[in-house]
Each structure stands twice: as structure tokens, then as C-alpha cells.
Amino acid sequence: MNPTHRSITEQFPYWQRAAVPAPIHSAQAHILLGCGTSYYLAQSVAAALNVAGVPALAVPGGEWLARPGAYLPAGTPAHILAFSRSGESTETVQAAHRSRADGHHVTAVTCEAGSSLAQAADEVLYAETHPEEGIVMTSSASLMLLTGLRLAGLAFHEEDVLASQALMTQAQRAYPALIEGRTHVVFLGAGELYGVAQEGALKLQEMSLTYTQAYHPLEYRHGPISLVDDRTVVVLLSHPDTAADEARLVPELRSKGARVLGFGAPGDVSVELPGDARRRAVMVLPALQMLGECVAQARGLDTTAPRWLTKVVTLA
Template sequence: MNPTLRSITEQFPYWRGAAVPAALHGTEPHVLLGCGTSYYIAQSVAAALNVAGVPALAVPGSEWLTHPDAYTPAGTRPHVIAFSRSGESTETVQAARASQERGQRVTALTCEAGSSLTTHADTVLYMPTHPEEGIVMTSSASLMLLTGLRLAGLSYGDENIRAAEALLEHAQTAFPDVIAGRTHFVFLGAGELYGIAQEGALKLQEMSLTYTQAYHPMEYRHGPVSLVDERTVIVLLSHPGSVEAEATLVGELRSKGARVIGFGVPGDLTLDVQGTAMQRAVTVLPALQMLGECVAQAKGLDTTAPRWLTKVVTIA
């Protein structure tokens, strides 16, 4: 078992020890920052905060650093929540510092205590991650998502963690057959699950050097569906608020030649997922990480050394 696989399959004890911050309340606006995986996690958390009645917007760290006026009206002083595994991603660190200089309160979610990001934060939420995690974000992504969603009121206990473990075990054995011969992967997720769909697409792309796409489920009909054929796998993360419409979409996509991996909705591979959209977001993430590993293995690629990538993106 390579280190990537270990960091995926052995992440659950770290979940059990993750921070449980108090849920946010009130009408104060929140801007959630991140880069890459951290940005997609921030998207899911922002959606969950909005559902909980707490105004929130996810913005890439580089955008908040250089174009903050494009995302909040002039004079707005939001609470900034910065997500970064290493706490050293240049754009996120600089954006946090600039936020403080503008008089904005900053909270850091990071897996590295004492990192640069923590020196530009008023509050730090620290989550130690799997020691063998390498370039690809696995356990750390799940931990930041779990902790971030708790800010939106997520309830996620040991029963939920056991369900995520069982889902991962099932998925690991079932994925090879459904992905065989397929080269085009599309991830679909609505609401709180859209950021997770984007993260699933990113994981598979960077781990297996495979072309991927991510969309809101119903939006996929509007143009992108033209690429669907017998080489396509659709990964649909079903939202409990739109199951019927998504089940209809599955039928349409299968009729065009796609194989469908349905998380919480019937497909060529059906994976049972229960709970709220927030709970599902956490539960499915390790299985999506495993999908990237399975596709990489099918292509003979080493996920401990993905092409052109480094563990921390820093800019001189």
C-alpha cells in the first residue's frame, strides 16, 4: 500500500479528534478563502453557511488579494476565513495579511501549527493530519471540510464516520469495473455538494492525469452533455433536495453511453449515502479520493509524485 492509499484509508482516526468549533450565527458577512482543494472546500462550506442563514462567499485567495472589490461592496468588512493545509500558500497568506490590514477579522483553518498563515489570523483552527500525506491532499481536505462545516452547524459523529469508512471500503472494490475503458470523467453536485464535485474532479485529474469536468447537475444539460459518449463516467453526488430530478438525469446520461457512479442515486454503480447534504459532503470525500487512486493505478501512475505539482505552492 503506497503512502497515498494509507493517507486515504487511515484518515478516520484524525476525524474523530478534529476540532469542534462553535457554529457561526448572525448576519455578519463571511468571505472564505483558499487555493485549489482549499478553495473547493471553502465553496462547500460557504454554501452550507448560507443554507444555515449565515451570509458567506467563497473566493480564491489570489482574487481576494488583488480584486476584493469585485466580491463585496465597498465599505464591507467581512469576517475572513482562510483555508490552507500548509498555512504557507502564498496567495492565501498574503490575502489574510491584506485582510487584517483592511481591519477585517481573520480565522485560519490549517493543518500546520505555527505556519505563516497563523501569524496573520486572529483565530486559528488547527487540525493535525495523517503524517504520510504527500502532495495530494487527502486526509487534510476531509479535516478542513469537516471542521469548516461545523461552523455551519454540521452534526457528524461516530456513526457518520463509520458510514464513511464503509462507503470507502465498498467503493474501493467496486470502482475498477465501472471505470474500465473510460477516459472522460464528469463530477456533478448541487448546493453544498458542488464544491465537493469540483474537488473530486481535481483529485482525479491531478492523481491520474485524466481530463475531468465538474458542473451543477441540471446545468450539465446545457452544452457540456455534447461530450458524453461510451468513454464517459459520470460521478453524481445526489443532493437530498433534488433526488428525483437527478435520477431522471442519470437515465438520460446512461442512454447516451455514459456509465454513472451514483452516490445516493441509482446508477451503473450505486453507492448508498444517507443524511443531510452537509453530512453527505464529508461522507463521500474519501471515496472520491479513492476514485482518483483507482484511475491512477489503472494507468500505472504513481500518485505520490503527480506531474508538475508540489506540496506547497509558493510564489516568489
């Protein structure tokens, strides 16, 4: 078991110790910033905040730094939530500095309490992560997502942590047969699950150099489905509000040659995914991380040294 594998399987005690911030109730605009994984987590948290009645928009850190007026009218006060595991991602740190200079209140969500981002923020939500986590974000991603969704009112308890661990173990047993001979993996998720679908696609791409895509489930039929064949796996993250519509997509995908992994949905492999969409977003994430590790192992790749990647992305 390599350090990446351990950081996935041993992350759950950190969830149980994670801080529980008070939910946000402010009606002002909330802009959620991040890069890479952190941006995808921000997308899921922004969707959950909007569902809770709190106006929110996820924006890549570099976009907010370069052109904030494209996402929020100039002069509009906002609460900035900046997500960064290391707290050193150049665009996010610079965007936090600019936001404070523009009069916005900045909250950092990070796994490094003394980081540049933490120092640039008005307040810090800190999440202790697994000490062996390397370049690929695993435990830290789950913890930042959990923290963000708690700001949207998610109540996540010990039994949910244990259920997520069991879900990961169940899915892991099914992965070898599911991925055999497959080179193209599509992740589908709606609402609060869309950002998690994108994160699942990114994880698999980083860890195993697999060609991946991520879409909203019904949007996938409008063009991208043309790539489905007998080399495709579709990972469907079912949203409880639209589960019936999403389930009707499964026979069409299978008829075109795809194998379907349904989390809360039917498929060649079907794994129960209980709860509302916020709870599902957290619960499924370790299983998606484990998929990346399993595919990488099958291809003989070392996930502690993914190609071209570094733990912290900084710009000179």
C-alpha cells in the same frame, strides 16, 4: 499500499480526534478564501453557511488579494475564513495580511499550527492530519471540510465516521469495472455538494492525469453533455433536496454511452449516501479520493509524485 493510499484509508481516526468549533451565528458577511482544493472546500462550506442563515461567499485567495471590491462592496466589514493545509500558499497568506490591514477579522483553517497563515490570523482552527500525506491533499482536505461544516452547524459523530469508511470501501470494490476503458469523468453536485464535486474532479485529474469536469447536475444538460460518449463515467453526488430531478438525468446519460456512479442516486453502480447535504459532503470525500488512487493504479501512475505538482504552491 503507497503513502497516498494509506493517507486515504487511515484518515478516519483523525476525524474522530478533530476539534469541534462552535457554529457561526454572526449576520455579518463571511468571505471564505482558499486556493485549489482549499477553495473548493470553501465553496461547500460557504453554501452550508448560507443555508444556515449565515451570509457567506467563497473566493479564490488570489482574487480576494487582487480585487476584493469585486466580491464585497468597499468598506463592508467581514469575517475572513482562510483555508490552507500548509498555511504557506502565497495568495492566501497575502490575502490574510491584507484583510487584517483592511480591518477584517481573520480565522485560519489549517493543518500547520505554526504556519505563516496562522501567524497572520486573529484565530486559528487547527486540524492534525495524517503524517504520510504527500503532495495530494487527502486526509487534510476531509479534516478542513469537516471543520468548516461544523462552523455551519454540522453535527458529525463517530457513527458517521464509520459510515464514511464503509462507503469508501464499498465504492472501491466497484471502481475497477466502472473505470475500465473510460478516459473522461464528470462529477455532478449541487448546493453544498458542488464544491466537493469540483474537488473530486481535481483529485482525479491530479492523481491520474484524467480529463475531468465538474458541474451542477441540471446545468450539465445545457451544453457540456455534448461530450458524453462510451468513454465517459459520470459521478453523481445526489442532493437530498433535488434527488428526484437528478435521478431523471441518469437514463439520459446512460443512453449516450456513459457509465454512472450514483452516490445516493441510481446508476450502473449505486452507493447509498445518507443524511443531509452537509453530512453527505464529508462522507463521500474519501470515496472520491480513492477513485483517484484506483484510476492512477490502473494506469501505472505514482500518486506520491503527481506530474508538475508540489506540496506547497508559492509565488516568488
